Amino acid sequence: MRTLLTGGAGFIGSALVRELLARGDEVLVVDKLTYAGVEASLDEVALHPGFRFLKADICDASAMAGAFHDFQPDRVAHLAAETHVDRSIDGPAVFIQTNVVGTQVLLDQALAYWRGLTGAARDGFRFLHVSTDEVFGSLGAEGRFDETTPYDPRSPYSASKAASDHLVRAWGQTFGLPVLISNCSNNYGPRQFPEKLIPTLILRALSGESLPIYGDGLNVRDWLFVEDHARALALMLQVAEPGRTYCVGGNAERTNLQIAERVCEALDHLQPRSDGFSYQTQIVFVEDRPGHDRRYAIDAGRIAQDHAWRPRIDFDTGLRHTVIWYLEHSDWWRPLTKDGMVRMGTRDSLSFRE
Template sequence: MLTLLVTGGAGFIGSNFVHYWLDRHPEDRLVVLDALTYAGNRQNLAPLENHPRFKFVQGDICDRPLMDSLLTTEQITTIAHFAAESHVDRSIQGPGAFVQTNVVGTFTLLESFRQYWLSLGQPPHLRFLHVSTDEVYGSLSPTDPAFTETTPYAPNSPYSASKAGSDHLARAYFHTYGMPTIITNCSNNYGPFQFPEKLIPLMCVNVLQGKPLPVYGDGQNVRDWLYVKDHCSALDAVIQGGSLGETYNIGGNNEIKNLDLVQTLCQLMDELSPALPVTPAQELVTFVTDRLGHDRRYAIDNTKITTELGWQPAMTFEQGLRETLIWYLEHQDWWQPLLNHRP
């Protein structure tokens, strides 16, 4: 039986992971920690409030006394560390919060876990899973091979630089102290509970409201998309069988240009919601000034996690996008209150 501390567990990927883990691992306990900033939403976890193996704690990973107390009193065996500031545009406008949460917060959590691990006699079954992003690797040209675990780091935004710093700390704690850390770097996620400042939910919500669909630059930037539940299953495989001190890249094998994605989304919205304020929805596409330092292409090479752990994404992008849009159409009461918190 594991007792997991899930940091950032009320956010998009974290809350999906919590639902996934409780469903798939009926013997394990989950302690969910979240500061409940704008992107952390207690409603994401509402169905679990009375679950006997679930506990929620509101708090900040930078709060060292709280981290020390939680690890000890809850007898944590595994940390799944999702807590992070993650929106590139916000990092350009205000990088300080990203350094504080992503670098200082991760350092605080690592130090707390190290002291806890030492106090227990360095037990071999403890794990610290650090969940990160493919953006730490920088930008690819159209002909470059996909990112592997040995691709040099070259972050280009304050967000990706702060995540790179946290990755380096997690790696250093394994190599210096022998602490049982594992790092994952994942491509763009999509699915339920994603805050409506991110590309797919933003476009969906704007279509429903008849608002412009802003596409940066020429729309030819390429991203590799992964359905969030496939990400959760990959993290499960890493926690269960990943090698300590290793990094595993997780991707969906779905390289798509931003403009092509938006056009596909518009076609699906025309089909799924025939009473739209503007039809066809594609008429709302509006090109806007490109994002500062906008990376041109990301792509993930999944070979390592596939060959070592036997993981593969199960959801096709077409089906995953359809299911995601249906979720947003059926849960307008979830995203409507969040619109005032968008940048």
């Protein structure tokens, strides 16, 4: 199969590239290489015979039309997006442009291409839009998001992703484009951009800086190892029926404070501080972020029932693997830092997104 994959130099995108190539697919990565698009994340597949790369903006209709024409994909995996909540609070416009307008442009080009297909190629074509559980808003102490949960976005980022989800559904209903949507919980793992919570904690701990935790630290997220997520997306591309939506989660709810403590415990074991103190002494609480959702949790029962998918990596194993990867790959993350400090979102020097 030939997959056109947008955002393939990003964290989840690059994991999906590796998964698809391992399954024998050919992959064309389309990526603008903005600040979070790390070309080094694709180094290990750069010489793979099934891999191609196109530096382009999904908002550029001409470039997208050319990509479809030249590559002739069997399916599309759309992961290109602006994703940092704090950045969306400071500057919503770029989120609307990339996440909403970019998705509309890509849908239009996919539709034009699909209409030109015939027979098995037309029947087998899929457009998979990868979204987030943040479109559903915030949960109380009980319950989980599933595919029937009403949308209730609380930030410019989640609102832009909700809008793009609705566009994808509309192109499916109005024009018959065979679309799929996934809404995932928080991902973690190797090659995640340093402004996200877990790499932020790892790298700030190693640099001796404070470990900022918003509010009381009791905001809860469901954590999904990125390679498990990539398996789910590859499976959807392969076998899911058009029009289906799947929630994908790791069944690993943790508070932000628990995440910080587990990262510190791993570092205490793997690379202890020279003064003998725990990295937990570096944890500080900072003013909460505007519109900070209290709890997310995913019910992944539909994808388990339909396609026998379940996460394989438990959280403790995945977190340890992640910490080890960052310890061993400073060549990857150091160019993404400034003067030895992790480059964050723009709200202030302690900004990060879970």
